[in-house]
Amino acid sequence: MSYDAKLKSLGEFGLIDRIARCVTNGAGVALGIGDDAAAVACSTGNLSLITTDMLVEGVHFDLSLCDGFSLGKKSLSVNLSDIAAMGGTPRHFLLSMAIPPSSNLALLDDVIRGMMQRATEFGVNLIGGDTCSSPDRLVLSLTVLGEQLPEKIVRRSGAVPGDNVCVTGTVGDSALGLQLLKKGERDGFLISRHLDPTPRVREGRALADEGIPSAMIDLSDGLLADLQHILDSSSAGARLRLADIPLSPHFLARFPAMDNEARAMALSGGEDYELLFTVPHSRMPGLYSLMREVGTPFAVIGSVTETKGLSVVDNEGNELPLRKKGFDHFSEP
Ligand code: ADP
Ligand code: MG
Numbered sequence: 001m002s003y004d005a006k007l008k009s010l011g012e013f014g015l016i017d018r019i020a021r022c023v024t025n026g027a028g029v030a031l032g033i034g035d036d037a038a039a040v041a042c043s044t045g046n047l048s049l050i051t052t053d054m055l056v057e058g059v060h061f062d063l064s065l066c067d068g069f070s071l072g073k074k075s076l077s078v079n080l081s082d083i084a085a086m087g088g089t090p091r092h093f094l095l096s097m098a099i100p101p102s103s104n105l106a107l108l109d110d111v112i113r114g115m116m117q118r119a120t121e122f123g124v125n126l127i128g129g130d131t132c133s134s135p136d137r138l139v140l141s142l143t144v145l146g147e148q149l150p151e152k153i154v155r156r157s158g159a160v161p162g163d164n165v166c167v168t169g170t171v172g173d174s175a176l177g178l179q180l181l182k183k184g185e186r187d188g189f190l191i192s193r194h195l196d197p198t199p200r201v202r203e204g205r206a207l208a209d210e211g212i213p214s215a216m217i218d219l220s221d222g223l224l225a226d227l228q229h230i231l232d233s234s235s236a237g238a239r240l241r242l243a244d245i246p247l248s249p250h251f252l253a254r255f256p257a258m259d260n261e262a263r264a265m266a267l268s269g270g271e272d273y274e275l276l277f278t279v280p281h282s283r284m285p286g287l288y289s290l291m292r293e294v295g296t297p298f299a300v301i302g303s304v305t306e307t308k309g310l311s312v313v314d315n316e317g318n319e320l321p322l323r324k325k326g327f328d329h330f331s332e333p
Pocket of ligand 2: 130
């Protein structure tokens with residue numbers, strides 16, 4: 001298979017020009033696309049937060065289940081979510097693309113359009129990247145630069161026994177949305193939670209600015225797996241209450257009985273991109289009033305324990321058996 005005629009006639013540099021024409025350099029960009037490196041300013045006293053995430057066709061996305069526009073949007077969203085989880089403000093991003101012959105120009109235009117729409121919503125500037133060919137899979141790799149004052153950055157390692165475990169929004173929607181997509185559904189709340197997650201940038205920044213969380217992470221691998229990352233970094237354990245884990249009405253409508261499949265999806269389903277954070281008791285009043293102001297729902301789902309290990313208890317106080325915790329690229333399905 002060879003590249004479509006339009007892409008061939010544009011060539012690598014024509015494509016880069018086409019991307020550059022969608023970009024207007026915003027605040028802080030001294031040098032954007034077009035030179036050997038970009039040059040950006042950082043606000044006085046802030047540290048740069050730098051994160052990168054790669055999306056590989058066949059691993060992270062399937063072009064028979066999602067359109068280019070959603071793919072472009074989501075590829076930026078998942079990176080913005082990592083900056084949100086540090087409590088930072090995203091400012092700029094770099095886009096690297098490895099393009100196979102099966103990706104025609106119309107698809108790439110859609111990807112860029114989706115990405116730029118999300119970039120505009122969150123006030124981030126595309127400042128550069130890299131473009132090359134790929135034998136048969138589309139690969140998008142984005143790097144986002146953000147910033148925050150050193151003392152406000154929220155790490156995974158600060159959870160302390162006794163802290164509450166909190167989560168924004170609802171969990172399990174994205175995993176269920178993906179399952180429905182695979183079964184042929186094409187729209188609705190659950191599908192859009194999978195294809196178009198909203199990064200909790202405003203929430204992460206507000207929480208960090210107020211110094212509320214002791215530790216924070218975004219939910220990409222699944223509630224239990226991501227909580228385990230906080231616990232590993234903080235050398236602690238946690239006990240969660242199943243009944244307090246927030247589920248959307250759309251999720252509940254599909255699972256009238258909370259069976260094992262529903263529990264597994266809520267506890268281990270990935271890609272919700274909500275924020276999971278721990279909060280000392282003394283800061284709970286501050287958390288309630290801040291989140292009222294921000295207008296984002298959140299739930300208190302358990303607490304951090306001195307004893308290592310993660311347990312989930314049902315209404316009767318029985319511990320649920322936990323097996324698969326979340327997604328791991330190198331483990332067997
Ligand atoms: P070099 O060979 O010096 O690495 P390139 O030809 O790869 O330069 O890139 C030229 C310019 O275009 C650089 O500013 C680079 O950051 C930018 N660029 C390349 N690919 C992309 C892309 N996919 N999106 C945005 N900018 C890009
Ligand atoms: Mg290059």
